[in-house]
Amino acid sequence: MAKYMLIMRATDESLAKMMETPFEEMLETVGRFNEELIRAGVLVAAEGLDDPAQGVVVDFSGETPVVTDGPYGETKELFGGFYMIDVASKEEAVEWARRLPASAGAKCEIRRVPTIDEFPQDNEWIIKERAWRERTGQL
Amino acid sequence: MARADRPALMPAAVGGPPSTESVGRAVEAVWRIESARIVGALARYTGDFELAEDVAQEAVAQALVTWSRDGVPANPVGWLLTTARRRAIDGFRRRSTLDERYALLAGQLAEGEASSGSAPPRDRSDDLLWDPDRVDDDALALMFVACHPVLSPEARVALTLRVVGGLTSEEIARAVLVPVSTVQARITRAKKTIGAAGVPFALPPAEERRGRLGGVLSVLYVIFTEGSTATTGDSLLRPDLAYEAIRLARMLAALLPAEPEVHGLLALFELTAARFPARTGPDGEAVLLADQDRHRWDRSAIRRGLAAIGRAAALGRGLGPYGLQAAIAACHASAPSVPQTDWERIALLYEALGRVAPSPVVELNRAVAVAMVNGPQQALAIVDELVATDRLTGSYLLPSVRGELLGQLGRTTQARSELELAARLCRNVRERAVLLRKAAALA
Numbered sequence: 001m002a003k004y005m006l007i008m009r010a011t012d013e014s015l016a017k018m019m020e021t022p023f024e025e026m027l028e029t030v031g032r033f034n035e036e037l038i039r040a041g042v043l044v045a046a047e048g049l050d051d052p053a054q055g056v057v058v059d060f061s062g063e064t065p066v067v068t069d070g071p072y073g074e075t076k077e078l079f080g081g082f083y084m085i086d087v088a089s090k091e092e093a094v095e096w097a098r099r100l101p102a103s104a105g106a107k108c109e110i111r112r113v114p115t116i117d118e119f120p121q122d123n124e125w126i127i128k129e130r131a132w133r134e135r136t137g138q139l
Numbered sequence: 140m141a142r143a144d145r146p147a148l149m150p151a152a153v154g155g156p157p158s159t160e161s162v163g164r165a166v167e168a169v170w171r172i173e174s175a176r177i178v179g180a181l182a183r184y185t186g187d188f189e190l191a192e193d194v195a196q197e198a199v200a201q202a203l204v205t206w207s208r209d210g211v212p213a214n215p216v217g218w219l220l221t222t223a224r225r226r227a228i229d230g231f232r233r234r235s236t237l238d239e240r241y242a243l244l245a246g247q248l249a250e251g252e253a254s255s256g257s258a259p260p261r262d263r264s265d266d267l268l269w270d271p272d273r274v275d276d277d278a279l280a281l282m283f284v285a286c287h288p289v290l291s292p293e294a295r296v297a298l299t300l301r302v303v304g305g306l307t308s309e310e311i312a313r314a315v316l317v318p319v320s321t322v323q324a325r326i327t328r329a330k331k332t333i334g335a336a337g338v339p340f341a342l343p344p345a346e347e348r349r350g351r352l353g354g355v356l357s358v359l360y361v362i363f364t365e366g367s368t369a370t371t372g373d374s375l376l377r378p379d380l381a382y383e384a385i386r387l388a389r390m391l392a393a394l395l396p397a398e399p400e401v402h403g404l405l406a407l408f409e410l411t412a413a414r415f416p417a418r419t420g421p422d423g424e425a426v427l428l429a430d431q432d433r434h435r436w437d438r439s440a441i442r443r444g445l446a447a448i449g450r451a452a453a454l455g456r457g458l459g460p461y462g463l464q465a466a467i468a469a470c471h472a473s474a475p476s477v478p479q480t481d482w483e484r485i486a487l488l489y490e491a492l493g494r495v496a497p498s499p500v501v502e503l504n505r506a507v508a509v510a511m512v513n514g515p516q517q518a519l520a521i522v523d524e525l526v527a528t529d530r531l532t533g534s535y536l537l538p539s540v541r542g543e544l545l546g547q548l549g550r551t552t553q554a555r556s557e558l559e560l561a562a563r564l565c566r567n568v569r570e571r572a573v574l575l576r577k578a579a580a581l582a
Contacts, residue, residue, distance in 0.1 A: 039389070040386070040390070041386045041390065088168075089164055089168055092168040092171060092172065094165070095165070095172055131434070134434045135438070
């Protein structure tokens with residue numbers, strides 16, 4: 001088993017579509033999909049992000065970081081939220097991603113999440129991280 | 140630095156033809172998620188479980204060929220369903236020359252179909268089979284059929300892993316440590332038995348429901364136990380198999396949320412699996428509960444397990460045998476160390492378990508808890524009673540506990556011979572090593 005993150009990316013087109021959809025309807029579509037993941041026993045975590053306009057960007061291109069209020073660049077392919085699932089293969093992650101109730105124009109990036117076991121176990125920071133993960137149940 | 144996984148992502152991104160391996164994995168992925176619903180829907184439509192499983196497998200085989208050539212279809216599940224249904228209709232048509240009934244069925248199945256066999260499957264045709272109000276019942280009926288009492292225990296395990304869990308024969312063979320041909324033979328035979336016994340594809344009638352559910356739960360329990368305490372072989376755990384049992388139990392809990400024992404079983408699995416990371420040492424040797432590094436226990440699994448016990452208890456019908464075992468596992472999971480464990484509660488829970496599901500193993504476990512609460516002498520009396528009544532003969536567990544208690548009482552010679560006897564009876568290489576180490580330590 002391996003953890004995969006389904007990274008949801010919105011575009012202007014998909015955001016506009018989403019705004020047109022009645023809220024109740026959206027809750028139901030997303031809820032049904034989440035329910036499927038839960039029933040299949042693969043859902044680990046999921047979060048959606050708040051309005052990008054309320055976000056803050058810290059830019060490291062210069063000598064010192066520059067902080068700007070507002071959305072990250074243009075609203076094309078903005079990171080809008082994620083699902084973390086525990087599945088048998090990358091293909092299974094892809095198969096779940098295909099079923100996402102995403103609006104036209106949206107994209108989903110699928111990335112494997114390495115486990116702490118893949119890092120050097122004798123490194124003091126890894127030892128500390130492992131202890132934190134054990135304490136908080138995030139192994 | 141280039142990451143190893145990058146190049147593999149490229150061909151799909153540029154739209155090249157998928158490789159045979161990647162198509163194989165894509166088919167496997169769909170099958171793993173949907174096998175229960177696909178076979179369930181087909182079995183309901185054809186009224187023939189054997190045929191449903193056969194045509195579903197044929198569709199999977201066909202997918203490997205077609206998807207490699209044309210790419211993975213936009214609706215893989217629909218494709219599999221449509222292809223399998225076509226095969227079923229063809230089968231009925233062939234048989235209809237012999238039997239009128241098949242002709243009628245073939246006609247019903249083909250209803251709504253514009254053309255026959257040769258046309259490529261359409262994406263929307265799965266709507267005919269895929270009735271959202273029935274998929275749950277179909278999946279549940281499938282579990283009941285796969286775990287039907289007319290089947291041998293091995294056949295129930297193989298069939299459940301295959302049709303409900305969506306595992307390939309190769310995966311099942313690896314999981315239960317038998318040759319692939321044996322798995323295939325078991326499944327073929329099981330399907331024929333179901334046909335011969337006239338087992339209907341339906342939920343069991345109300346009066347049989349409770350008993351049949353017990354049968355399903357015990358199949359899942361066997362799968363989990365084989366994964367968590369491998370009886371044979373040189374590794375102690377087969378976590379993938381145990382994980383499969385957990386996945387099936389979650390599916391069942393979603394289908395039957397009002398059955399306390401389903402939640403109890405799921406809780407037992409989660410709480411037992413929570414200890415897996417600590418159960419083996421660096422060289423794969425067994426680490427006993429007392430010596431386990433409890434920081435390595437999986438806290439998320441413990442939380443899920445405790446939540447599942449909560450759901451079982453909230454149904455207000457009391458805990459059954461699985462729920463009680465889960466409650467015992469919860470005592471261990473919540474304790475910071477062996478001495479700080481609530482052994483009194485564990486002894487009581489074993490007593491309750493012994494009443495609802497009497498067994499010498501439960502009695503032996505109660506003895507261990509009693510030893511922790513009241514000392515080895517009182518526990519030895521329980522164990523000696525088991526010896527006197529000649530129960531648990533041939534099990535390594537009895538001499539292993541007896542040896543332990545005798546050792547605590549300072550009767551080292553007797554203790555050593557009991558532990559050595561236990562080692563001789565134990566079939567797991569890793570556990571045997573632990574017993575021999577204990578015996579040697581008494582010298």
